[in-house]
Amino acid sequence: MTIRTKLFIFIPLLVIFLNIIFFFIFQSSKQMQDSYNVMMDRILDYKEITDETNVNLRSLNQYLVSPNERTLNDFNQHKHTLDELQANVVQHSSDNNNLEITNFKNMLRTFIEQEEAVIQALEQGNLDDYTYYYSEAEKTAQYIKEKEQTLVDLELNFYQPLYNKIVADSKQLNQLGITLIFATTLLSILIAIGLSRSITNPIGRLVRTAKHIAKGNFSTSFPPVKTNDEIRILSDTFQQMVENIHNLMQKNIESVEKDRLVKELELKALQNQINPHFLFNTLNVISQLAFIEGADKTSDLTVSVSNLLRYNLRKLDKPVTLAEELNHAREYFIIQKARFRDRVQFITEIEEAALKQVIPCLTLQPILENAFVHGIEHLEDGAVITICVKKQADHVFVSIADNGVGMDEEMRQALLRLDEKEIPANHSTAGHTTGLGTKNVFKRLELFYEKTNLVNIKSKQKQGTVVEFRLPLKTV
Template identity: 50%
Template sequence: MSIRSKLFIFIPLLVLLMSFVSYFLFESGKNVQESYYLMMDRILLYKQVSKESKEVMRYLNRYVIQIDEESYPDLRKHLEALKGLREQLANMEKNEVNALPILNYQNMIDTFQEQTRSMIGGEEGDSNAKAGAYLQAERISRYIGEDGQALVDLELEHYRPVYENIILTTAKMNNLGVYLVFTVALLSIVFSLWLSSSISGPIRRLVLTAKQISKGKLDTKAPELSTGDEIGILCQTFNRMLDNIQELMDKNMKGLEKDRLVKELELKALQSQINPHFLFNTLNAIAKLAYIEGAEKTSDLTVSVSRLLRYNLQKLDHPVTLRDEVQNALEYLAIQKARFRDRIQFVTEIDERAMEQIVPCLTLQPILENALVHGIEGMEEGALLKLGIACREGRVLIEIADNGAGMSEDIRTMLLQSIVKDVPRPHRGKEQSTGLGTVNVFKRLQLFYDGMQSIEIISAEGEGTTIRFYLPLSTGVA
């Protein structure tokens, strides 16, 4: 049985048991209350009749004897109240003990009402008759009070066995309620212990197994349970996962051994290739030989190529200063100047205050190369490439501009979007020689400055391109 089924069966069962106990106690108390309220209603009715008859006599005295006309409304009000009580007596349930006394009581009330109305409606001059009627009404009112008290005593005498039975029944119900509550509580505790042990026990053993695995003991197995619930399924799945991990580890060991052999072969192949540092030293030797022979331009060009090669040989993950980047960019522009001669004009505007700014290695050269290859390389004359660096409002502004072919709005938008998400690299007909394109530079700046930089691209087809980097000011090589 699954854990969910256990909960759906036993928890509603406990709720039903508790509801049954509560309903039983409620119904028992309700019966006791109804008997008590019935007795109290009858007693209060007798008391109210006696009280209203006395009130009628009090206002009748003021109206008839003292001739107080203002007491007449109150007299009528109490007469109507007494009439209503008389109707309640007529509708009240009677038994063989109180049936006759209640009937006499009703007749007495009727006589009292008739006597009172006759006095109210009598002639004013007949004072002796009114006085005699008043005395008669007063005597009847006194009898009503005495009979009412007798009826109260009769009701109490009649309900005394009922009351004693109620007390006995209430005591029994209280004892039964205690037993039922104790039984339900005991069942709840037993069920809770059984359910918690069926869940927490396997989980505890599973946790111990996981701790053993975390210590590297992968040959440990979780306890196999045949309960058929979710815990048993979890243990089986856990063991299958251990088997899969061991299989993956075996495959990884074989793969690592294969990679080691491949690395050894690659190392041997690399040892057979030309050492880049040897090539750098050779270029230096050629530059000095050209200088000795008087070929100064050839010497300068060879030195620029040598310096560019040495700069590109360093690790790209090491930050550098803008001064190093500008120097490398100038070496690159010197080589391109020898290639394009007067077809291209290079302009630099450098603010010395920004030269100690820390930037990622190879930030400027890829952008300059991209401007040459895709922007102004095809121009026969009038080509302009500008590099500007300045400090503005606590930030460093780097601007690389050309007056070449420009780019479409789609490519401009895609380059800006590449800063925060991966986008396909735009195909523009030619590949960059460094392998570090514009998208690469943008992403490295985003990572280096934690998104604190901002980049602008101003371009249109046939109107050139301007790329601006706004970098947070920082100095000192990390």
Template identity: 50%
Template sequence: MNMRRMLFIVIPLLFILNNAVSFFVFQSGRTVQQSYNMMLDRVLLYKQIDQKTQENLRAISVYITDRSASSLRAYQGQSDELKDLQSSLSAQPAISSTELTVRSYQHMLDTFIGQEKSIIEALNSQTPLAYAASYTEAEKTAAFIQEEAYQLIDQELSYYQPIYRKILVQTEVMNHWGVAVFVLNTVISVLFAYWISLRITRPINELVQTAEEISGGNLQVVPPQMSTHDEFRILSEAFGQMQENLKLLIQKEKESSEKDRLVKELELAVLQNQINPHFLFNSLNVLSKLALIEGAEKTSDLTVSMSNLLRYNLRQLDRPVPLRDEVEHAKEYFIIQQARFRERIRFETEIDEAGLDVLVPVLTLQPILENVFVHAIEGMEEGAVIKLAIQCKPDETWVAISDNGVGMSEDVRESLLHYDEELPRERDNPEKSHSTGLGTRNVFKRLELFYNQKDMISIQSEPGKGTTVLIQIPSTGKGEEHVSSTDRG
């Protein structure tokens, strides 16, 4: 649960709890107020009926005295008000303990109203003195109504007294609950605020400590692991990914530096094996022309091959070249070597032209061929065969250099593939390990850095059964942007 959702849940819950307590306290007070109002309305109604009954008697007495129309209208007004009060009493719900008394009280009112009506009819009849008995009865009924009203008021108060006490107790309890809930909400709010602050500050502090470690150069520090599924876990994972990307960038920078170092070593090795290459190149051209003039065509061809070989070595060593150029350079190198070995060796090629446009580092094939001559076939008197095969696969270009020489042991093969250990032959005879100083493992390492891909090289060899070196070059071949652009020529 993320922080935003948690806040949206907890804060409304606290708000609802506070409102619920407030509502219960309010509802309890409202119930007390309604009960009090109901009782007070009935008590006031009893009092008003009693007063209106006495006023009706006085109005009849005035009408008996003067028999005027105004006195009659005044009496009728008082009588109508008494009937309205009687209707209000009928509409009021009576409590169970006063139900019979209220019913009797209502009958008394009906009797009193009927007696007043008899008095008025007697006054308007032929025998006006007949009203006296009805008036006397009306006075008695009014007295009973008054006594009954007092009795009803006492019963109402007696009935509601324990209810009031109970309500007051409940109200007191609710007040205590309100205080308790208020205190509880305060404690919960403080604890929740403390918990929220911990959930926010603790991950931030851990990330800050990790950032300080990384800024100090410790890239092996483990990013904090967040157990919750919130924004901080996403931030921690992004932080870890950023750390991995930083490691990858540093590794790539190291590889780029390694490329530059190997190129410098290659340049140094080439320069160490060249005696003023420009002067030597020009001198070979002169010798070639001179041999051709004197009729020594083979010597001229050999000199041209040597000149081409030097010209190739004078190229910028940090620039990739098409595989086609490397093949031509390998052929020129073989021509020079064949002048030395003559019929003892045979060079075979099986080349798929579709695979010759892929880019490779300069001086890739010659060191491998040189290793073949030095270590594989140098001791063979006859029948030595070196084969260069290039096949174009859907996703790769395979370059295979094979020979039928002495082969190599498993230790030497493994050492060549792992680049890091010194070859046994190089330890025993470093001068014989490579004539130009361009080690085979240097070539393998440059290929790996150039294509940023491992396991490109495979070697199949057994003692006495020859050797095959297979280079699997990606068909997409990296371009010049993958190597340093510094001009080293």
């Protein structure tokens, strides 16, 4: 969930929640106000009827004092108003005041009839009836006023418990509203703190990590980001960027190491070349002279030495094919054969399909040299060195085996630990004490193919040694 989505969810929910609280408070107040309005409307209606009764009585008195058309019309108008009020009074009837409303309505009807009787007696000139009915109308008006007060008391008594309940409910709702507002405010603060921390804390950890990385500490562990928002994307992207930088630096370091190893070999070759052109020319002269004198073996040996030196002095940073390396190995064996004669036998088992495999220059010769110098040199006869090359599904298998003196386990492990620069001192004169030469080969193979675990050594003392390469397929 993105930060924007969190805000869009949190803020509307908070507003809706507050609106619900205010709505219930408003409804409670409205209910109380409506009940109060109903009660007041009834009380005002009762009072209006009582007042209109008195007005009717006064207008009747004015007509009696001054009987004319104007006072009669005024009386009839007020009488009509009282008739309407008397008809509407039924609307205020309820279970608690039904009897009183009926009596009140009957009193109004009686009052109106008495007024009509007064008018009729006046028109007939009957003074006694006129006086009697007018006196009765006054009494009825007084009864109506008293009944109006009774109805008001009933209304107040009826609405008082309801009013008290509404007031109590309103107070409770107000208290609940205040509590909810306080709780909502507190919850909003907590959510705001949590939301801000979910943003600032990961950013703070990323800043601290970036400072460590800026100091060159690429091994710094990245803080976990559990949220699934922009901060997570930023953290993952930053982590990927750091990994890419680290990998690039590792490649640069490996490239520098590879160049160093190549330069080391070139330096050794330069130390041994001593005016190579003069040496090549001299060897060619010796070869031709030996050929003229009929010394074919001497001539062939001289050519092999010349080829060997020429191969060793080439650019070591340029890869060669496995076929070229094997030809170079054969030249080296020819030279060693002149020294060891029939004491050593050189066997090759080569698959033609593997000869186009690309390999670093001068990979096989150092291993062969170790096999001769430190493996079979002390054997009187029966020495065998075997080179086996096979192409398999995803790699080329190369092994160089000898049946010489072998080596102990400590020495074998030391040769395979490429992070160590030196061979143990107590192994400096026995077995395969190749020093940097052998390790240089192993390390250059890993740098060249950009993979590890390409080399294996099998060896037992007095039983011989086998050096195995598993080279990933790589052709020109």
